[in-house]
Amino acid sequence: MPTPAAPPPAPAARRSDATRAAILEAARERFAADGYDRATIRAIARDARIDPSMVMRYYGSKEGLFTAAVSVDLALPDVSALPRDRAGEALVRHFLSLWEENEVLTAVLRVGAQSAAGAERTRDIFRDQLLPVAQRVCPDPEQAPARAALVASHLLGLALTRYVLRIPSAVDLSEGEIVAWLAPSVQRYLTAPHP
Amino acid sequence: MPTPAAPPPAPAARRSDATRAAILEAARERFAADGYDRATIRAIARDARIDPSMVMRYYGSKEGLFTAAVSVDLALPDVSALPRDRAGEALVRHFLSLWEENEVLTAVLRVGAQSAAGAERTRDIFRDQLLPVAQRVCPDPEQAPARAALVASHLLGLALTRYVLRIPSAVDLSEGEIVAWLAPSVQRYLTAPHP
DNA sequence: AGCGTTGGCCAACTGTTGTTGGCCAACCCG
DNA sequence: CGGGTTGGCCAACAACAGTTGGCCAACGCT
Structure with missing residues (x-):
């Protein structure tokens, strides 16, 4: 069995996963290049080739997008x-x-x-x-x-x-x-x- | 003689020098605390207790204000x-x-x-x-x-x-x-x- | 095939920002 | 005292941001 019943909060593969990922990638690039204020949702949406309102729908707000885009695990060695x-x-x-x-x-x-x-x-x-x-x-x-x-x-x-x-x-x-x-x-x- | 004929580009003491200085001081504080984008001209003007348009008149633009406010001389020792x-x-x-x-x-x-x-x-x-x-x-x-x-x-x-x-x-x-x-x-x- | 669900776009709203132009009072100098 | 200069404020503009709601097409299940 490839997927064993899926874990509790089962994210479940959505049809929009590709778009979500494209938004995150564009967001990471823009935030890294321009910082928070100058990285506009409109520019991120343009990079991801979708409408700005999609960003809001999937991530709630600009702050939510930033939180989702930059989750940092330094994975420091032991x-x-x-x-x-x-x-x-x-x-x-x-x-x-x-x-x-x-x-x-x-x-x-x-x-x-x-x-x-x-x-x-x-x-x-x-x-x-x-x-x-x-x-x-x-x-x-x-x-x-x-x-x-x-x-x-x-x-x-x-x-x-x-x-x-x-x-x-x-x-x-x-x-x-x-x-x-x-x-x-x-x-x-x-x-x-x-x- | 207190002021010997004043140097070439004679800045000449203006009546508004106090205001100019107040703007610069407020600008330095705001830029240091909030960065360029979030330090709004309106907030700086409020701190200096004058109208935002005065900032424009004296320093031309936000960029000009920033240039005037942060002139850095590290004065590194010899x-x-x-x-x-x-x-x-x-x-x-x-x-x-x-x-x-x-x-x-x-x-x-x-x-x-x-x-x-x-x-x-x-x-x-x-x-x-x-x-x-x-x-x-x-x-x-x-x-x-x-x-x-x-x-x-x-x-x-x-x-x-x-x-x-x-x-x-x-x-x-x-x-x-x-x-x-x-x-x-x-x-x-x-x-x-x-x- | 039919219908609910999902993915997506468009257009608009609201608030804020830098910036501008006009107006008024105080000052200065003759 | 009187006109020009200066210092200052008010109100408005245009651009742009984040955000919202409604509409349409494609999909998927039964």
Whole structure:
């Protein structure tokens, strides 16, 4: 049996699934490229080749569309599974590939810098996804918030200069260079004794 | 003589200077707090207790107001005047006090993340103000762009997490902690041999 | 075949925004 | 004192946004 009775809230395949997906994809692109305010529903609908009112019907509001379009799972690696002195490099590499392939993160960062609601969403991601990792790898769990903040400031700063502001010098850095330079800093923030 | 014949383009004191200044101050606050799009001329005018049309008369357009409101001079210290291994700490300290006292920088960062024009302005600041400093302190001037990009990613990232996103863990860091943690990283990016 | 359901579009409404032009009072200078 | 200049406000405009409701065609089940 291909589909075993379908789970409780059975989404059930709808005939409009293709359209829904097209809207989400267009929304992700527009939000990443233009930020929340300038990514208009009309433009997203045009990209998806449907009428703006469809967006409202399927996602309720612009806010609802944004929520549906950018669901972020950083899928951070289990740093406690590898040697403690490799955590920095692993984190940097993971973030880099995340940003390179996933425009959703650019959208979250743009919107986070744009509105109070967006900033709160970014804070949630930090708290729910990066902080736990830091707590598991830090020597003293009490220092985890500070250490995670340092790591976040560096990694988000890299994303900001490279993918949002597109400062040429930051764009030109190769992935290898970035890892070689940043990994020691991140490693130090995670595990080095408080200076 | 208090005013010696006034310089060439003699601005000449106008009776409306107080109003002009009030507009600029309100604009800086609003742009820093809300970003470009959500900082409406009407709201700025309300803060300055004048009519929205006055803003247009004095600054031509919203874009003109923004340009006039955020003129950024980082006033970076002359790092070549102090011991080479102190440049990192000096830079971090300088940036911190800049951000703490100057809301203009928050405005520039917000708008930089919001619009293409804003991003370009941020790139200009990087190129005209931070890059030259890196060129003067770096061992090999050819590596200056890459090293300056690394420094910028960390310092702008700190500003992003602390002053824009307001991630609690980043806000709670004391200035002393930040300097102690970041200075070695920045120093390494500036002067350490390529890894 | 018949009819309810679904997917889709069109046209319109409402609120807000940047922007403009005209009007009035206060000021300044001779 | 009197006319020109300046500072300021009011009211309106046009564009554009998110959002809504009604209409039509295609589909699918019985």
